[in-house]
Amino acid sequence: MTTAREGFSTLTTVIVVDGAQAVIDAYQSALGAEICGVLNCPKTGKVAHACLKFGESTLFIHDEFPEMGKNATGKQSFYVYVENTDNAFEKAKDAGWATTSDPEDMFWGDRVGTVQDTIGNIWQLAQNVREVSPEEMQEAMKKMAEAA
16 A cells, blocks of 8 residues: 555655746646646735646645745756657757757666756756666766766
């Protein structure tokens, strides 16, 4: 028996931002996030809780509420598997996100492109393109360390 609600995993990331609705809109536009619920504070109209789905994963997001100790904590980094790295990368760029690194095949078997969203979070958009053995990965790490 699981302790998580149906449709959720054991661990769910929560981010606190200034201007949550704009961030939610950007995640829908750039990453295809689906909204599974939004609750607004009746006093302020700010987002008190929002649930977004990225494929099989869930992200909770809400506005800052300093009076409750809920402050934006700084820039976050996410590694998200997508159906096609190159397409997702172009979609994020078209949504106005900054390019950090163009898509490339990595030694661990994923194709990864990195973008920065409108509030400074880093998103590594990844697609598994080949399986890599632990030995092959260790050898690649060794070569990378020697080249540095």
